[in-house]
Amino acid sequence: QPFFLSLAYLAPHSGGPPDPPGVDSRCRGSAKPAARHIGAFANEPLPLPPNFNEGDATDKPASIANREYLTAQDISRARRYYRCRAESLLAVDEGVGRVIEALRASGELDNTLVIYTSDNGFFHGEHRIAEGKNRVYEEAIRVPLLMRGPGIPKGVTVDDLSINADLAPTIADAANATTDFAPDGVSLLPYAEEPRRAHGRELLIEQFSPDGEDGEPVGTEYAAVRTSKYKYVLNSTGEIELYDLENDPYELTNLHLNPAFAEAEAALASRLSVLSSCVGATCHLKPAMKQKVPRQIHKNGHRCTPAAGFLLRVFNKAQSRLVGVDFSVDGKAAGSDRTAPFKRKLPVKLLHRRVKPEVEATAELVDGRRLTLHDKVRICG
Known part of the structure; x- marks a missing residue:
């Protein structure tokens, strides 16, 4: 029978039952690692990215610009919280491992979509924010997203954007199910199948x-x-x-x-x-853009496009201005254009690598959206 399991671990959040007497209290106020993992990251350094204890923040909202610089005590607490959170995740790793092994033992692993993600990140001193999450900066809003299962190629990394609103339609798609609502998100399964393409998100x-x-x-x-x-x-x-x-x-x-x-x-x-x-x-x-390939000719009983002089054009009907296009053939770079009209004569050598190569144009709008346009074309031999 089909099944659905949503497993939400407390770690790396704080909370949970109070510490029993005699237990190491260094993680008080932070995530609590399992007893077997206490001290596993006792010497782990606190990351110090360029925005740590940010120097000049006068260009940011007053709630950031007016913050005091972190003191040595603030930094020490951030380091302690960071280590405790990292240690708490070791038990999560073990728990996920048990779930995977149970699926493998039951013979259901290859027929199960497994999604690993989180709801938010934490600050550890970035932008002078010693702790917390309720801010718009990347440290708080970016989360991991790992998926395995039917329709997910092994070892693929997808660079395009995704959001938590995509999870429900992805699950419905994997289960060949329909929904009685119109989701704001999209299924991510096609993204995994085409990892190098941009979808105008x-x-x-x-x-x-x-x-x-x-x-x-x-x-x-x-x-x-x-x-x-x-x-x-x-x-x-x-x-x-x-x-x-x-x-x-x-x-x-x-x-x-x-x-x-x-x-x-x-x-x-x-x-x-x-x-x-x-x-x-x-x-x-998706942004209203399209690419135009050269006209086909009849040759040896087939309709095909000559490789010589193959000019690929991109047309934009979106409200935002088109600022650049990167061209490729079967994923191999074939040049770029940063001025209108956006076009590129594709290399004959790349076009002749296959009978039906895929010609692509990844177009970028002034607002930063990117969309990959693609067509398979038969090349005249």
């Missing part, structure tokens, strides 16, 4: 908090849109943030009001407005 990221006794929200509130290149954030205070995540992965420089990024910011603000009220399929519409 943009993600809505929101944080809303309940009000305290004074009527003010308990945590930070924001709405943001994340594309392959950018993150645009509208905070409830009206403060705006814009980060180029390709060139600034640690979110050190807020590009809001930078004239060089004005067009990108305006496009992202428009996309955020659309995503904030979308429902179902309208939440994952």
Whole structure:
């Protein structure tokens, strides 16, 4: 019979029953490792990325810009919490292993979709935030996502964006089931089958908090849109943030009001407005772009396209401006174009590698969305 199991471990969160007398209390306030794992990471250094105890944060919202620098005591606590969380995950690793072994022993492993993920990350001193999670920065919103099972190629890494709203449609797809609702997310199974392709994704990221006794929200509130290149954030205070995540992965420089990024910011603000009220399929519409291959000819009883002079063109009907296209043949790079009209004469040598090569164009819009257009074409011999 089909079965579904959702297994949620407490680790690496804090909480749980109080420590019994005599137990090492160094993890008090943090995640509690199993007794057999206490001290396993006692000498593990605290990561110190470029945004750790961030120096100049004047370009960020007041809630970050006005934070005090972390003291030696703050850093010591962050290090302790980091080690305790890492130790607590060793028991999770063992638990996941038991689940996998039970599936293998029952003969169901190869017929079961296994998804390993989390709901959020934690801060350990980045942007002067010693602990917690309720912020828009990458340390809090990025989570692991591992999948294995039918339809998932072994050893494949997918670079495209995904979000927790994708999990339900992925599970339904794997089970050949239909839903009585229109999901905001998409099945990730096609992404695993085509790991090098971009799908024009943009993600809505929101944080809303309940009000305290004074009527003010308990945590930070924001709405943001994340594309392959950018993150645009509208905070409830009206403060705006814009980060180029390709060139600034640690979110050190807020590009809001930078004239060089004005067009990108305006496009992202428009996309955020659309995503904030979308429902179902309208939440994952692909940008209106297409590629055009040369006309076919008749040769030896077949319709085919000559390799010589094979010119691949890309046309854009999306609201955002097209800023660049990378061309490829069967995954092999075939050049790029950064100025309109976007076109490329593909190398004859690459086209002749197969009878029906796949010609691809990965197009990037000014808002950072990327979409891979692709066609299989028969090449004249």
